[in-house]
Amino acid sequence: MTTHLTAGQRALLEAALVQRQHQLDRRLAEHNEGLSRVEHAREVLQQDVREAAQREEERELDMALSDMEQRELGEVSNALRRLHTDAFGRCTDCDAEIPFDRLKVEPWALRCVACEGRRERDPRQAA
Ligand SMILES: [Zn+2]
Numbered sequence: 001m002t003t004h005l006t007a008g009q010r011a012l013l014e015a016a017l018v019q020r021q022h023q024l025d026r027r028l029a030e031h032n033e034g035l036s037r038v039e040h041a042r043e044v045l046q047q048d049v050r051e052a053a054q055r056e057e058e059r060e061l062d063m064a065l066s067d068m069e070q071r072e073l074g075e076v077s078n079a080l081r082r083l084h085t086d087a088f089g090r091c092t093d094c095d096a097e098i099p100f101d102r103l104k105v106e107p108w109a110l111r112c113v114a115c116e117g118r119r120e121r122d123p124r125q126a127a
Helices: 009-030 036-046 048-082 099-103 113-121
Strands: none
Touching: 009 048, 009 113
């Protein structure tokens, strides 16, 4: 396997990814234990308008958080799948090696700092 990462570094990143995956799994399960959308709608109808509006806001925040966690879980799972391939640790845009120091912070990073920065400056390029 041709990679700039040592087996030890790879093992460390795998442990971090698995830990993050469990954390996200647990958080999403907690969110899902809340009211379903249908139950929530029924509840809103029975409450006075002001309280309902406040609950709606909380609900939207919760949904937004869930969406974020869901997306991150996807990135983490994706990274775990790539971990044992040559593609892991390489920028998907320019094929540069992503330094271990960066992967330590963000093991699911798909791009080098330069490409990530370019995308942030020009969101139209973002896939
Ligand atoms: Zn790059």
